Amino acid sequence: MDFRRAVAVAFAMWLLCPLAHAQPVDVQVLLQGDKVVLDVSASVAAEREQVWAVLTDYEHMAGFVSNLKSSVVIGHDNNALQVEQSGEARHGLLHFAFHSVRSVELVAPQEIRSHLVSGDFKSYEATTRLIAEDGGHTRIAFHGEYVPNRWVPPGIGPSLIRSETGKQYDELIAEIRRRKNAALPPAVPASATP
Structure with missing residues (x-):
């Protein structure tokens, strides 16, 4: 295959990739003693x-986020939910199972606040903000601070967290796009237009 054809094939694959037009997910992980700060x-x-x-x-999140085995709402009171989730994070030969029950406060449609009720953390506080941007775009801004029950090794720990978080957000964005595209009316073939 000559160089121009290889470039054309690579470009076509890029166009067909469902996440190709997504802005990259920026994940920042900082260890502060036992605490993990995630943005x-x-x-x-x-x-x-x-x-x-x-x-x-x-209720359906385990169907589109691959590291979740289960995700259920176990309590509901107006704008507050109790959410139980379990799953497994993998990075090479390492794998970590996790389980949590979180209290989630919903401030629709701009903010989700959650904190730990029980699970594999000593503490967990997080806020997700949805910021409307020009051109029908939305910025997702997440800030979380948590202390896991297990020691997080300084080298591989942040790398694992960054990788799993980036993958999770890629999957969330793919589901947002899938639902958005499913809501559009079917395209009219060019031959059917007058």
Whole structure:
């Protein structure tokens, strides 16, 4: 295969990739003693309400986030939920199972606040903000601080967290796009237009 053809094939594959037009997910991980500080920023071409619908779909989340084995709402009181989730994070030969019950406060459609009730953390506090941007885009801004029950090794720990978090947000963005595209009317073939 000559160079020009290889470039054309690579470009075509890039166009067909479902995440090709997504802005990259920026994941920052900082260890402060036992505490993990996690910041995520991502922009998606969808209205805030569409993004909100996916990020708060806890009952179906295990179906589109691959590291979740289960995700259920076990309690509901107006704008507050109790969410139980379990799953497994993998990075090479390492794997870590996790389980948590979180209290989630919903301030629709702009903010999700959650804190630990029980699970594999000593403490957990997180806030996700959805910021409407120009052109029908929404910025997802997540800030979380948690202390896991297990020691996080300084080298591989942040790398594992960064990798799993980036993958999780890629999957969330893919689901946002899938639902957005499913809501569009079917395309009319060019031959059917007058």
